[in-house]
Amino acid sequence: MFRNILVADSGKGHVETMVGMMQRVPSFAGASFTLLHVLNVQSKDSLADGMEGGARLLAQAVGAMKLNPATVTTILRQGDTKQTVLAVADEINADLIVMGSRGVGRLRSILVNSASQYVFQLSRRPMLLVRDDLYVRHPNRLLVAVDGTAISDRALNLACDMARGVAAMAVRVVHVGSQRGGSPVAERILDKARLSARRLGVDVEIEERNGNPAQEICAAVEDSNSDLLVLASPDRRPTVARNLVDLDKLLGSSISDYVRVKAPCPVLLVR
Numbered sequence: 001m002f003r004n005i006l007v008a009d010s011g012k013g014h015v016e017t018m019v020g021m022m023q024r025v026p027s028f029a030g031a032s033f034t035l036l037h038v039l040n041v042q043s044k045d046s047l048a049d050g051m052e053g054g055a056r057l058l059a060q061a062v063g064a065m066k067l068n069p070a071t072v073t074t075i076l077r078q079g080d081t082k083q084t085v086l087a088v089a090d091e092i093n094a095d096l097i098v099m100g101s102r103g104v105g106r107l108r109s110i111l112v113n114s115a116s117q118y119v120f121q122l123s124r125r126p127m128l129l130v131r132d133d134l135y136v137r138h139p140n141r142l143l144v145a146v147d148g149t150a151i152s153d154r155a156l157n158l159a160c161d162m163a164r165g166v167a168a169m170a171v172r173v174v175h176v177g178s179q180r181g182g183s184p185v186a187e188r189i190l191d192k193a194r195l196s197a198r199r200l201g202v203d204v205e206i207e208e209r210n211g212n213p214a215q216e217i218c219a220a221v222e223d224s225n226s227d228l229l230v231l232a233s234p235d236r237r238p239t240v241a242r243n244l245v246d247l248d249k250l251l252g253s254s255i256s257d258y259v260r261v262k263a264p265c266p267v268l269l270v271r
Helices: 015-022 044-064 081-092 106-111 115-122 150-163 184-199 213-224 255-262
Strands: 004-008 032-039 072-078 096-101 127-131 141-145 170-177 205-210 228-232 267-270
Touching: 004 015, 004 081, 015 044, 015 096, 015 127, 032 044, 032 081, 044 072, 072 081, 081 096, 081 115, 096 115, 115 127, 115 255, 141 150, 141 213, 150 170, 150 184, 150 228, 150 267, 170 184, 170 213, 184 205, 205 213, 213 228, 213 255, 228 255, 255 267
Parallel strands: 004 032, 004 096, 032 072, 096 127, 141 170, 141 228, 170 205, 228 267
Antiparallel strands: 127 267
């Protein structure tokens, strides 16, 4: 599970509410948190004012998230938010990045200089994205999308780790296929998911859907009233291009790019 969590807090949105709720999930017990706020200011006078305001914002965030001060480190940096989040994640070796998102898609997110979209493109670390326009609820109903790949197996394992031993938490597994009416491939994938979850001590509900995977995953979230979507987000870039944007995500052709914008709940992307 996640033990070293970076929270990039801008003082807006529902990130603080989500982090506060996640702490009540037993599998997050004992995690340490680094709260980062980035100042994008130029003049010395603006920097002085910004440092004072940023320190105040971080202190308020610690209180709002109900974090134990002994488990929290706060970092206040000046610079470009996108680059700073990636740099700090590397510095502390974060195993999860939590960020707010305005929910704008694809090229528009580039035009409005979206920090979360940039980090989403370049980071190889798991991310929890919390849209600013969502009503955030305690994650009692988890939805996991599986496709039979090793990374989707990892997403299922993560959801089961969160739900194991928690009576109020349920896990639903969905597979979106291209054929209607119970294809053998879908049946094998869902049977494998059910058995894997059972080995981890969790009984899951399963569902097969057909159609566009990204759209059907979002529809499954809405139909099941899920509180958190756990989704594999593979990095298809070759090693030599790891510092460049992922074109699948940049052009909106990846499932995770569509889902992070359209899903009606926070999205935990497993990398």
